[in-house]
């Protein structure tokens with residue numbers, strides 16, 4: 178062969194090999210394996226019992242009988258049990274006068290216990306961490322809390338540290354998304370993703386109902402998660418991330434306003450949760466699912482759904498085709514066809530934002546009680562711990578021994594904005610840790626989720642008049 182064509186072939190072959198190698202390396206780097214996670218279990222002396230919660234309410238001199246009745250109704254229906262955790266300043270009667278130190282101590286207790294446990298369990302050392310993403314919505318000190326973690330654990334000088342605030346309960350998956358993207362630019366790297374919420378400085382002591390609601394739902398908690406793109410660790414990973422989808426419908430005024438930090442009429446700051454929140458959650462969920470479904474569902478289910486959807490539109494356009502009323506019933510009446518997510522997902526790890534939020538998602542996905550049991554039990558045991566909640570839900574499934582190799586887990590989170598973020602994991606390894614649920618998982622689900630508030634304070638509803646002297 179002549180030299181020139183030979184050289185051309187060699188160069189072409191070399192270029193092709195290089196391109197194939199780069200593409201394979203890029204694919205490897207875009208993998209995201211969950212090595213392990215820890216959900217924070219605060220000390221027992223931080224449990225917020227019914228009596229203590231009653232004391233907190235009674236010492237608020239602004240509240241009247243109608244406020245007590247409202248709080249009683251909401252806490253009874255909230256789905257929250259007696260074992261959730263509060264920060265020390267509230268337990269010590271200082272919810273109205275929190276100090277910066279109170280806020281930092283709440284975070285420190287979480288950092289000291291959960292992150293240390295994660296390193297101990299996985300065998301990784303703080304100096305192995307290449308990327309740190311920390312998120313907490315309602316606290317933003319300087320230096321940032323991610324810097325506090327760098328200092329507390331002595332992370333490397335070249336660690337890429339990020340600090341997300343103000344992003345609400347769905348920020349747990351935003352933090353994961355950020356970590357995954359940061360890993361893509363680093364071969365064989367390790368990311369620590371830490372999520373929590375700051376309760377200590379955010380107790381609302383006014384009388385606006387939509388702001389009082391937050392006191393009933395939000396409780397202390399936090400999660401620390403280790404992920405990597407290093408294929409060498411695939412064998413020891415618990416799960417591999419299949420896809421992650423984000424949706425933000427904040428351009429709509431009512432969606433933007435449904436979870437909002439604001440001042441009430443008397444200038445007291447709190448988080449206002451509007452009655453429209455569950456509906457906004459369903460809307461954001463629908464937007465999210467439109468992009469998620471094609472990535473996780475089999476073609477047959479997508480084809481079935483599309484056919485039924487088109488048929489329904491056709492029937493609406495040409496009502497004479499519907500025939501008699503019985504024919505309409507045979508076609509499922511006027512109900513919109515539901516996509517069957519169970520065709521591509523085995524477990525539903527839903528944000529336990531509140532009973533109404535869980536119920537709204539259950540209805541819109543056509544799920545069974547069993548599917549939402551992990552979210553309901555998490556709400557009962559831990560309350561709404563904001564961005565870390567979904568890891569408690571996952572931990573419930575794991576502690577119950579429900580997660581088997583090959584299973585697909587859908588995580589769905591909602592948060593102020595209004596945002597719905599979701600992702601799908603595939604279980605790749607052994608998942609048998611009881612984690613934060615270790616001492617109580619056998620008691621779940623309990624026979625009843627009723628909490629003792631009605632037994633203890635139900636007499637309030639029998640009091641005549643509008644005032645009550647305590």
Ligand SMILES: CC(C)(COP(=O)(O)OP(=O)(O)OC[C@H]1O[C@@H](n2cnc3c(N)ncnc32)[C@H](O)[C@@H]1OP(=O)(O)O)[C@@H](O)C(=O)NCCC(=O)NCCSC(=O)CC(=O)O
Pocket residue numbers: 250251254255256344345346347386387388390394436450451452453454455529530531532533534561563591592593
């Ligand atoms: C609060 C509930 C437990 C109450 O349950 P019920 O079954 O009793 O429902 P209900 O609708 O009859 O409400 C009981 C009473 O509370 C009032 N009520 C209900 N929701 C209210 C709200 N948002 N603001 C003001 N009042 C409200 C009702 O008018 C009624 O009062 P009356 O009897 O006087 O008419 C439930 O509605 C719920 O779970 N809501 C969703 C909570 C939520 O928003 N979670 C998201 C947290 S934010 C989050 O997780 C993400 C983030 O922040 O980023």
